[in-house]
Amino acid sequence: MSDLPIxxxxxxxxxxxxxxxxVPVRLNTNENSYPVPEPVVDAIGRALAVQLRDxxxxxxxxxVALRADLAAxxxxxxxxxxxxxxNGSNEIQQQLLQTFGGPxxxxxxxxxxYSMHPLLALGTGTGWVPARRGVDFGLTTDEAVAQxxxxxxxxxxxxxxNNPTGTALDxxxxxxxxxxxxxxxxxxxxxxxxxRPGTASALALLPGHPRLVVTRTMSKAFGFAGGRLGYLAADxxxxxxxxxxxxxxxxxxxxxxxxRAALAHRxxxxxxxxxxxxxxxxxxxxxxxxxxxxxxxxxxxxxxSVGDDQAAAWRVLLDAGVLVxxxxxPGWLRVTAGTPAETDAFLTAMETVRVGA
Numbered sequence: 001m002s003d004l005p006i007x008x009x010x011x012x013x014x015x016x017x018x019x020x021x022x023v024p025v026r027l028n029t030n031e032n033s034y035p036v037p038e039p040v041v042d043a044i045g046r047a048l049a050v051q052l053r054d055x056x057x058x059x060x061x062x063x064v065a066l067r068a069d070l071a072a073x074x075x076x077x078x079x080x081x082x083x084x085x086x087n088g089s090n091e092i093q094q095q096l097l098q099t100f101g102g103p104x105x106x107x108x109x110x111x112x113x114y115s116m117h118p119l120l121a122l123g124t125g126t127g128w129v130p131a132r133r134g135v136d137f138g139l140t141t142d143e144a145v146a147q148x149x150x151x152x153x154x155x156x157x158x159x160x161x162n163n164p165t166g167t168a169l170d171x172x173x174x175x176x177x178x179x180x181x182x183x184x185x186x187x188x189x190x191x192x193x194x195x196r197p198g199t200a201s202a203l204a205l206l207p208g209h210p211r212l213v214v215t216r217t218m219s220k221a222f223g224f225a226g227g228r229l230g231y232l233a234a235d236x237x238x239x240x241x242x243x244x245x246x247x248x249x250x251x252x253x254x255x256x257x258x259x260r261a262a263l264a265h266r267x268x269x270x271x272x273x274x275x276x277x278x279x280x281x282x283x284x285x286x287x288x289x290x291x292x293x294x295x296x297x298x299x300x301x302x303x304x305s306v307g308d309d310q311a312a313a314w315r316v317l318l319d320a321g322v323l324v325x326x327x328x329x330p331g332w333l334r335v336t337a338g339t340p341a342e343t344d345a346f347l348t349a350m351e352t353v354r355v356g357a
Contacts, residue, residue: 033338089230101126166297
């Protein structure tokens with residue numbers, strides 16, 4: 001590859017991705033551990049069968065029916081003109097940077113946060129500003145506003161709940177950033193369905209904020225990671241602008257049909273959310289009882305301390321057949337909350353990992 005005329009800023013980089021290893025317990029990518037229920041499998045299969053007869057035709061390039069279903073699911077008075085869908089929330093965010101970022105413009109995010117955001121900025125030629133969180137991974141209104149005021153970015157990324165720490169943002173932080181930011185504010189709510197009771201969504205702030213975008217995904221709570229469906233909610237003008245950069249027919253007929261069938265059976269699919277939250281809370285409580293520092297979590301994962309060498313702790317767990325995620329934070333690892341049996345295996349393996357500082 002060194003002989004290819006690739007862009008200078010891409011030289012020496014490695015492709016994004018978590019290890020995909022064949023282990024008994026895989027808890028490193030925040031997938032939903034529960035398989036799709038058989039009645040939903042059957043419903044999706046029937047929806048796909050209808051589309052197979054017309055695969056010689058292009059799909060609805062605007063995915064109008066799917067967007068209407070997504071708007072109905074989100075509520076908050078949203079209409080089809082206020083929702084856009086793509087192949088995962090990553091593509092949604094890439095399209096946002098293609099539209100509102102690009103060469104000569106900057107995006108800002110508060111690290112540690114979702115590691116794809118700076119990579120998406122890099123891929124779209126958007127400058128990246130790595131703003132910081134507090135020592136406890138929190139983000140106060142004053143901290144957020146000060147850094148936005150200093151850098152004046154064209155796009156601000158906020159994660160609520162935040163990945164990899166898991167904690168949702170105080171809505172006051174989002175509102176303050178909206179008041180200060182000169183450009184777009186993107187709130188990544190990929191894990192919103194797992195938030196603890198009483199946690200507010202940024203969707204409530206959409207009225208009166210035409211530069212606010214809320215992104216979601218069906219990968220996590222819906223257990224639809226293999227279906228690759230992400231979406232945004234925003235002012236209709238934002239949706240119209242994003243369509244300027246979307247590829248033609250970017251969402252296949254099969255993806256649209258499968259996603260619509262999944263949404264029609266949302267109660268069955270989202271029925272696992274409470275069980276996953278229970279395992280998350282169990283992990284938090286038991287690790288704290290053992291003396292580990294643990295970040296508060298509103299997501300389907302938990303960030304926990306393991307001492308000075310997180311790479312060594314990661315290896316200890318892997319040798320015990322449990323794969324978790326080393327997100328590059330010294331002394332910390334992240335584990336997905338899965339089934340009770342997976343939690344049992346993880347907590348048993350953790351008995352051999354020394355308590356973090």
